[in-house]
Every structure is written in C-alpha cells, then in structure tokens.
Amino acid sequence: MHLWQAIKMACKSLWTNKLRSFLTMLGIIIGVMTVSLLTTVAQGVSNAVISSIRSQSTLAVLMNMSTDMTYGSANQVISSIQNQSSEEDDDYFKYSLLISSTSVVANNDIMNEQTDEIDENYFSFSQPYTITDEEYNALPEDKKGIADQLKIIKARKQAISTSIYAVDKNFPEVYELKIIGEFPKTDSEILIDETFVKTYLGEMPLENAIGKDVTLGTTVTTDVTIMFNEQQTQATVLIIKGIIDKASLSLNSEVTLSDDGKTITFNSDYFRMMNEQTLKDTLNAIFAQTGSSSVATSVSFKDKYELDNAKVYKISGVLSDKDNTSMFGGGASSMMGDENDKTLSAMSIMRAGFETQKGTIYMFADNTNAMVLGEEDIENSVIAYAYMRYKTEDVMEASINKISTAFLPKLMVMRDYMLVSMSSVANIISNVMNILTIMLTVISVISLIVGGIGIMNIMLVAVTERTREIGIRKAIGAKRSSILVQFLIEALLLSMLGGAIGLIISAIGTAIIGSLMGVAMSMPFWIVAMSIGFCTAIGLIFGMFPAVKASHMQPIDALRRE
Amino acid sequence: MLELKNIKKYYKMGDNVVKALDGISLKIEDGEFVTIIGPSGSGKSTMMNIVGCLDIATEGEYLIDGVEISKYTENQLAFLRNKTMGFIFQGFNLLQNLNAYENVELPLIYQGIPMSERKERVLNALELVGMKERMKHKPSELSGGQQQRIAIARALATNPQCILADEPTGNLDSKTGDEIMNILKNLNENGTTIVIITHNDEIAKLSRRVVRIHDGKIDSDVINEKIKGYGETINPVVIESELKPVSAKASLGKKSVSSKSKSDTTSANVKSKSDTNSVNVKSKSAKTDVKPVSVTTKKSSKKEAV
DSSP states (O other), X not given: OOHHHHHHHXXXXXXXXXXXXXXXXXXXXXXXXXXXXXXXXXXXXXXXXXXXXXXXXXXEEEEESSOHHHHHHHHHHHHHXXXXXXXXXXXXXXXXXXXXXXXXXXXXXXXXXXXXXXXXXXXXXXXXXXXXXXXXXXXXXXXXXXXXXXXXXXXOSOOOOOEEEEEOTTHHHHTTOEEEEOXXXXXXXXEEEHHHIIIIIOSOOGGGGTTOEEEEOXXXXXXXXXXXXXXXXXXXXXXXXXXXXXXGOSOOTTOEEOTTSSOEEOOGGGGGGOOHHHHHHHHHHHHHHHXXXXXXXXXXXXXXXXXXXXXXXXXXXXXXXXXXXXXXXXXXXXXXXXXXXXXXXXXXXXXXXXXXXXXXXXXXOOSSSSOSSOHHHHHHXXXXXXXXXXXXXXXXXXXXXXXXXXXXHHHHHXXXXXXXXXXXXXXXXXXXHHHHHHHHHHHHHHHHHHHHHHHHHHHHHHHHHTHHXXXXXXXXXXXXXXXXXXXXXXXXXXXXXXXXHXXXXXXXXXXXHHHHHTOOOOOXXXXXXXXHHHHHHHHHHHHHHHHHHHHTOOHHHHHHOX | OEEEEEEEEEEEETTEEEEEEEEEEEEEOTTOEEEEEOOTTSSHHHHHHHHTTSSOOSEEEEEETTEEOTTOOHHHHXXXXXXXXEEEOTTOOOOTTSOHHHHHHHHXXXXXXXXXXXXXXXXXXHHHTTOGGGTTXXXXXXXXXXXXXXXXXXXXXXXXXXXXXXXXXXXXXXXXHHXXXXXXXXXXXXXXXXXXXXXXXXXXXXXXXXEEEETTEEEEEEEOTTOOSGGGGOOOOOOOOTTSOOOHHHHHHHHOSOOOOHHHHXXXXXXXXXXXXXXXXXXXXXXXXXXXXXXXHHHHHHHOOO
C-alpha cells in the first residue's frame, strides 16, 4: 500500500470525526502557540532593548573607579559618626576629617558571610587604612567608642570627588544636553556642567564661565600648620586642589577668626584652591579685613602635595540641561545609578552636608584614543568615572587593553575600579532573555507531552471503537503494516496539524502584538523547526502504541465484535 | 481448489476444551457452488474462518491449490486473503465513512494496484452488481440489498478464486435475498467458486452441493443433480466421512459420477458457458421472476428491509 493512500485514508477518518480531531489537536495547538508566541515576543522585545542600547553606547566603556558599595558604606559610617558627635562641633569636625581622609570601604555586603571577614578579593586593589594606635590613644576617652568603630574599618587614603567624563563629540547630542559655548577642540579644554559652575565659581551667568581656567589635581587631606604671630595652630583640613579662580579669592564670611585670634574656623571649600602660599595670603587678607591683630606667618602642609601634577584646563563650554530630561541630568551620573558620589565629596563632609552635588567635568576624548588625559592625570586627578565612546569595537577593545595595562595598575594602588562596557550590559540582557527562552521551551515541552498523551488517549479509544473496521480491513487483505501505518499517520497528522495551526495562530498573534507594541517581531526559524520536529516526535511516540495495538488485532476477533 | 484434511479447531473456555471443528475433511473444486449448512453452534462459522484464511486450524492441513497454509504468518495470510478470497458477510461489513466506490476500491489499494487500473476494476465490479449509479453513496444512504451488492462488488474486485459468503441473505427480505443469490449464481457461472455458509435450508436448496455440519463434524455431503449451472460440469469429490479418512484418490474412484480430468472440465466449461447462462436465466425466471440484475435494483431498493 502506498503512503499516499494511507495519508488519504487517515485524512478521511480524521475528517469523519472533525470535532474530536480538533479537540485532540487543541493540546498541541495551545502548546505550540504558547511557546512560539511568547518566545517570539520575548526575543522581539529583548532585541529592541539591546539594539537601542547598542545604538547608543555599545561602543562606550564606563570606567568606575570605585564601587557603589564603597560609597554606600562610607556614607553610613559617616552618618553614624555625625549622629554621635553632632553636639560637639570641633570633635565632629575632627572625626569627619578622619573619615574623609580614609574614605571607608567596609560594608556588611562585602563581608564574607562565612568567615565574617572582609572579602580580600574585593580589596585587592585598595590600600587599607586603619587608625594607628598613636592616633587612637590621642583621642579623648569618650570618643574612643567612635574610633573603635573606625578601627575595624579598612579604608583607603583617597576620597573621591568630582566626576570627570571623557566623552566624544556625540555625547551632548546622545544625552540631549545643550552646550553653551563650544565643544573642546584641544585636550587642554574641558566642558563643565552648570552645577559645577555653581559649586566652584559661584552664581554667575553660565556664559561667564567660558574661558576660565580650571585646575584638576589630587585630592589631598593633610594637617595644616599655621603660624599665627609665632603661635602655632594645627588643624586638619581637607584640601582639594580644585579650581584656581583668582576672582574667588575674596573674603568669605565662612572663614572666621575666634575672638582671641587663636582659633580659625573656615569652610574647607575655601581651601580647595589653595597652596601654602595662597592660604597664607588669604588668611592675612582676612585678618586685615576683620581688624584682627593676628598674622599668619607661615602655612605648611604636613603632607606635601604637588600642585605641579595638576593640570590647568580652559573651560570651553558649559553643558546645560534645563529640561532635566537627560540621563546625565544635573550633571550627576544618574545613568550609572550612583548617587552616593554626590555625598561622598570630601568637601561636602566638611560642610556637614551630604547632599551637595559637586558637579561634573566633561573632558574631551577624541574618537580613537581612550582619553586625552594622560596617565598622570588619571593617577592624580579626581576622576571618578571615565566614560568613553568609540567608533568601532576594535578601537574600544584596544582602548580597554590600554587602560587595563597602562592606567589601571596605577589606579589599583589608590582605589577600586570597575570597568563596564555597554556591550557587556547588552550581553547581560540577552543572557537573561536566553534563560527566559530556555524556561519557556521547557514549559512548552511539558505542555506538548501532555498534548501527546491526549493524542494517545484518543487514538486508543479510536482503536477500540474501530475494532470492526480493523477486522474488515484485515479480512479484505490489509497487512499488519498497513493498519499500523494508517493509525500512526492519523496520530502524526493530529500532532503536526496541531503544530501547524499553533504556529499560524502565533504568527498572527506576533504580528498583532508587534504592531501594538511598535516593535519589529519575526518568528525565529528555530522555533518553527523545533515545533515541527517536536510535533512529529510527539505524534510518532504517542501514536505508536495505539497503532501497534490496532495492527495486532486478529481479524476474527475484530470481526466478531459488534 | 480448496482442500481441508482432518481439520480440528479447539477453543479453550476455562477448563473446558470446545471442539468447534473435530476432524473436517472436505475438498472444494474450482467453480463449485457449495453450501455449508448447520445449526448455530455446529462450527460452521469456525469453518468459514478457516476456509477464508481468517483463522488457522489447531490441527490438520489446509491446502489451497495444493499449497499447505497452516504455517503461514499473519501477513502471508493477509496476502492470501487479498488475492484468493472474497468475503460477503451477513452484516455487509462496509466501512461507513467510505462511499460505495471507495469500499470496493479498498482491497485493490491493499493489493497495490495503480490508480487507473483500480478505477477500471472497481467500475466493472460495480457494474456487475448493478450499483454503478450509486457509487458515490455512503453505506448509510443505501438499502440492505444495495449494501450487500456493494459488498459483493468489493469481494469481486480482486478477481478472487473463491467467494465466501456468511449468511449473505440473513439480513435481507426474501425477495432481495433471492436477488443476491442470483448474483452469486451468475458469478459462479463465470467460474468463481462460491461457498455459502448458512443455516437456511432454502438457500441450500439452490446449491448443487450441500455440506451439512453438526457438532464440528460433517454430517452429509450431497450433490443435487437437479441444480444446473457452471458447477454441473464438475463432479466434485465427496469424501464419505471422517470415520473413514480415505485418501482423496480412493474416494474419487468410488463416488464420483464422472471421472473427467480437470483439463476436460475446463474445456467443457468454456464450451458450455454461453448456453448454460441462458438456461440458467430461464430456469430462475420461472421461479423468482428475476430480470437482468441491473434492472432489478431500482425495484428492490424500496422494499428491502435491513
């Protein structure tokens, strides 16, 4: 008997029981439809998300010099210190400085849960800092509790301040930022954002900031020794070599002298632009203005820092984000999800305020080089982030290599770092979608097996029901194989037809959902192939038993049954 | 030629052994018209199953054209049934979801005959039973007599050596039954062996040879010389009884009326064919008023009971 005849026969008997055939197929239809529809939609959405990430910034690398947890934990410790010492300003001041000079990295999250020890791997790049015994003993008794806390804290010497991004020309457009002025043309020019202007240059029209010099250098905390008329006053202050703006060297009400002229209270911001000489000049100017008899005869920093390492940049433009719609809105790197860098600014701590945004500096990076910043700059400046975009992946790879081999070893000494490329973010998303797809597939395999059992059930009923037919067929000369093939084909037709209907429905569904969501979706070929293959297998496996049962019936037994 | 030699068929029913057939020896020549008659429980249905290769005897030999088939596999039997046997059942046993044409076509499909030839043979067979006009009808749309005609056409389509009919008129009224019997008679006149299994003496009266079965044994095996037809030129071998399981040759000398050789019978058959046909029609028309088959169908269709 030819296969074609067998198929015709099977079609005929399925058609005779239309409703039953359809209901039997329903299990397969739903199984195939569910998996192909969901997988297609999931893939379509993930492709859309990934492609939007790629279109913006796969060729970008985010270099985060520290980790979120570092910031977070520092913040916590600082807050707790602040709470304990808020009444005594001088102590608070002192301990704040201590904290700020040892930006804290310990956190429960990075404690190894088993050993209760700090995960060494996590700190492999940082230099732990602990309060020395000397420092500890020098503390007043009632403050030792706080210090006890600090003793367990491993810390690093460097605090982190202003964010610096290296960006390319597309940056303002991509992040919908407006430039007042112009994009840097040379590597000695920078863009700054409006918050930066407010913080460092004071309230002024943004246009006025253009053309000013900005010095970027190391953040240093140190003890400052100031000689007042032969009297020596020691204060630990934090000095950030930030901006040198001669115009801001005016007297500031935040710098005050005590009545006896022995104690000087000042806003640390004031020192951000200072070297020893300018600090001395500034103080004396203040004394003169306030009518004080004090004269600062010399100012010396205990820790020498090299102003020469700092580099002067000219502000070429100011980025403004008036609508505040940008991901970079407000200059904070909200895209990186790191709000703590706002609070960890050493200067903020000095101010007892944790909220102030210190601003963002955008540095010019060309399309082929990682950054125009030299190695020195990276080592010594206050870079929190480097955000780089590249034209091709090759260039990006090369640049990552360069950063890893040339810059990072130096950075490691100072701080943790994290190198995140946007393509790796895209990879993570696609990995998640792949896991989802696998799960969907497993679920659908189960549902198809259930459908297959339904087919087997119905075929078994059909064999019993059609005993007489089998007998007649056998009497007039049907061989075992003919009966077997006939029933097997019926089962196969049920499962494959079900699969085909399921695919068609899901193709239509995909088109509808795709047009509703506005996402291009096309059913991946492997879904079609897998559905067809699996349905065939289901039909064969679950059709075999009833078919064998039918083919083994004896013609006389079959005929005898009414 | 079908030859049963001391055929026994036993069924186990719990502890009892039911002897459905208990030593049947029977020889049916090609072209005979034989009725096997017996009350229910006599083993005639078992016999039909064995003769029709639907079942295999527990003991004994069954030869078809001299070939012993007792050891045949199921597939070999299926092939044999398909080639040599045509079945007609009391309940017609047509496939309900196929129309008349497709029902007749089915054995040819299993034979693997190509489409064009199949069509020709199906149409011929349907024509022969006068059902060509109704070939698109499903069995449920046909009367009992019509269904039985389709069943006959199905049995015919493969040009079988032998047609086995199990109570072919059992579900029909007497008039329709007569028509069916006429068709079978006509077939026999064209050389097909007809074996009818029945409990109906009326049918037995129409056959030239009547084998009576009782309790799984042959009671009598009689040739009715009055009945004419294709079979009359054949003088079948009647084996007296199983008590004396004589060889076929011994009984042949003893009982047979004529000892013509097979080649003789066939030549006689060819010669007499045209006139026996006409004679036959005449003799029957006297009794049952049967017109040529194709004409009668229309008439009978309204009367037949299922």
